Amino acid sequence: MLADAYTRIKAIQAEARAVGEQGWEGPRPRWPLIVLRTPKGWTGPETIDGVQVTGTWRSHQVPLSGVKGNPEHLALLDTWMKTYRPDELFDESGAPVDLVRAANPSGDLRMSASPHANGGVRLQGSPDAGDGLHVPLDIPDFRDFARDVPAPASVRAESTRALGEMMRELYVRNPESFRLFCPDETNSNRLGAVFEVSDRMTAERVEAGDVLLSRHGRVMEVLSEHNCHGWLEGYNLTGRHGLFATYEAFAMVSASMTVQHGKWLEEARHLPWRARVPSLNILLTSTAWRNDHNGFSHQGPGLIQTVLTARGEVARIYLPPDANCLLSVADHCFRSTSYVNLIVIDKQPQPQWLTMDEAVKHCAIGAGTWEWAGNDDGSADPDIVLGCAGDVVTMETVAAAQILKDKLPQLRVRVVNVVDLMALSRPRNHPHGMDGVRFAELFTNTVDVVFAFHGYHGAIHQLVHGRPDADRFHVRGFSEEGTTTTPFDMVVRNGVDRYHLVMDAINNSKRQVPGASDLKAWCQSQLDRHHAYIVEHLEDMPEVRDWLITTEDETV
């Protein structure tokens, strides 16, 4: 029967592969599947205490309970176990006999040693080469896709488009080992450059009106976070590379998969024979702050909280503020192995801050002072530190600093941007954690910090716990205040807009500066104006909507 099945499987395979060689134009190959039906609990006692067990749900429970005190059950267990004829299978020391060992596969035929199961083992040509299938990703120079940034916030761009262009080259250079997995529309996420070199994949019939859709396609697009997440996991575990790009709020749909894959990576690191596999790269785009059109259900940055619970040896969270930082971060993530890399950045047009050289330096250290954004010359502690992590809140922070520099120039303001969220951790909690000296260089040990965060404030609270006087961190973030409104109203509702940040800076700076009360009153009047303006015009005030740093305002 086995031989018959084997022969038929071989025939089906040959037929399917012949279809493949015809250019995949024929009918969809139907791969064989062997279904073996057995009674549930087969080989166990048929009945126990007069009740049917084999073939019923009872055999899924503990079929024989209380064997220590019930001689009848013990006898049943004894009889059952002996049906396996242990005398023939084990020798006197309890070790399996040759007959048993002869059935063991050896070498790469062992289940976990198979090249597909230990997917990180390399194919060839490296110091740790093996008999595996893994080929390191051929990555183009990410600097080739840089955005030109003449001065901070002098131009806007859709940052994820740059990543799309980088992935287009990844597709070209790695035709067998790179894929993008996207439950939303790849185009809508501004990653559409990949379609210049790859179709979307389908296993079904391609119809006349279909565009960029074929069996050869390597962009995986289907509206199921579970499907896309699971596909990428399998792809990674077989040694290949990819990115899962999804709406931020809906990443929670597959949060348990993120958790469980992280656990797998955590455990695999402690098995010396397991080669490291490409990292699970997750891009959260279409974020809370720019789902003003989709509303409250689409506003939820919760996956950050979930990834924070994984061990420091696998969890990585990046919040690049612009395209050049995103490229630098993505390059790092694509090169890395055995991490869960979470990258959070929105897809809408947004100010660009750093040249590529600046971005590379900034991302390498993970967090840094943006001298041009503040007015702190480093000669003394500033009066207030404005911290930020995340694209939209970084814009609000820099805009707040511009207002303070313009209208309250005596107040010494420092702006610190954080790309690598884990840099805020203490080194004992995460390998990326800054040491105390570096932390103090950025945030001082005593000055209050108004920290504008992309996600829920609790994430920052837990990261800075144990830092000197952590209570001085006043975190503003997404506090579940959202609806269908304007982009700026989203930050206003959550108190993380430029005007609230200016007021927070004034309220928390230890030094009183003349004019502060007037500025607070002006901020409140701007908020009042905002509320009235959006009701009348259904869009944001021009000074907010079109905000960039103009030449006159520039303090670079």
Added chain:
Amino acid sequence: MLADAYTRIKAIQAEARAVGEQGWEGPRPRWPLIVLRTPKGWTGPETIDGVQVTGTWRSHQVPLSGVKGNPEHLALLDTWMKTYRPDELFDESGAPVDLVRAANPSGDLRMSASPHANGGVRLQGSPDAGDGLHVPLDIPDFRDFARDVPAPASVRAESTRALGEMMRELYVRNPESFRLFCPDETNSNRLGAVFEVSDRMTAERVEAGDVLLSRHGRVMEVLSEHNCHGWLEGYNLTGRHGLFATYEAFAMVSASMTVQHGKWLEEARHLPWRARVPSLNILLTSTAWRNDHNGFSHQGPGLIQTVLTARGEVARIYLPPDANCLLSVADHCFRSTSYVNLIVIDKQPQPQWLTMDEAVKHCAIGAGTWEWAGNDDGSADPDIVLGCAGDVVTMETVAAAQILKDKLPQLRVRVVNVVDLMALSRPRNHPHGMDGVRFAELFTNTVDVVFAFHGYHGAIHQLVHGRPDADRFHVRGFSEEGTTTTPFDMVVRNGVDRYHLVMDAINNSKRQVPGASDLKAWCQSQLDRHHAYIVEHLEDMPEVRDWLITTEDETV
């Protein structure tokens, strides 16, 4: 055609209901479903720029772009919009004409006002009675199911069994409006008392060997967290009551549903016409610390982190340490409306701490000092505070305090147990948040706190942020160190066992006490003994496995 469909639906309904009246023994009723197929993008432009749009995926995108600058597109849009004949539908002021309004349903026929959609509106007999369907739950006195606790930790019990007994009475008293939803085995979660009064529900054929399974059954058991969670949501939203009981780690499977239901409740609270609905009650049992047999994949207390991100007006998290506290908490949750109540307690036999009277008081305040567990008489600040939240870590904390009292009696130790996790919040962040005076009464303003937490340490770090000198909270919790091992080894691996807690207490107490070094050495030797013992015996050391507070040790 409509009339024909209506007539046929009526006939199908009548037939199905007749089957129901026969005692549900007949074939499964097949409810009608109307399928209307239309071309995608029907009524829109058939083709745009020479490309087919109607009936293709293109009509899901923005079908006409750039109408401001493209006169041809603008003309197409104009033609399209006019096919709806707005002149006939709106008057000169832009308001709908009578013809349109005549089609609007009124009263309870309006979609959101229907009794099933506004499920919190009451049926009758209360000050806020309406035309709704909601009947408040008839709750038995939870004290009737109390466990007898002669002295703290003098007895063990499976705490969830008491909840099962309480739910049995809920089923009896509320035959139309209470259900338990359980993706695992209700019996395995020790909630099986409900089967004394209800079968499991099935819509399929009942076979000869099936037990406690019928169409009349009201216990909802199917191995799908999504199904069970969604069923309970729908049940709550139609005004009825229930509990979703699941493995702690697998609650992450439906985490996005918890988040989205929380968002719905958050928004519904701001709509004056929406009546409050029964709370979404989630019981996490089979917890991380007692999945020593199932291993690392089953060890994940992450849902706490997720619920912490919801607004204070809906999020509630309870960690009752024993059966009597669980009953008190459950009573509160079943009475509450429009919350997400998360209750975390394991199902395995565990020490019982409080009499019912003590439990009621303890749960009402949410957190309290257990004088009997420490040796702090309140006359001065203690040398160290041992905080705890969660059943297993509470046992480790009390055991650590016992060791300290016994072997280092000069050290003044206070034990504080937290049932209502949100009590740790500042009042500005959560309505349950303790004020500063109460917080200081428990934790002082200056003494270090070794806090043993059921979940990830970041949860406590974020909750105590902003409390006086929050850095003095040294939190031990689940740090992703797990495997298949013994129960006590689970806490040892994560450093939250009694011996580590004693060493932590000594290391963090400001006052040096003679004998501390010797006690630390003894703790280390106990840990060494533990490691050797479990390898040899495959179970925990007797003094740990059988730990209870005996009469000799009692300091009550």
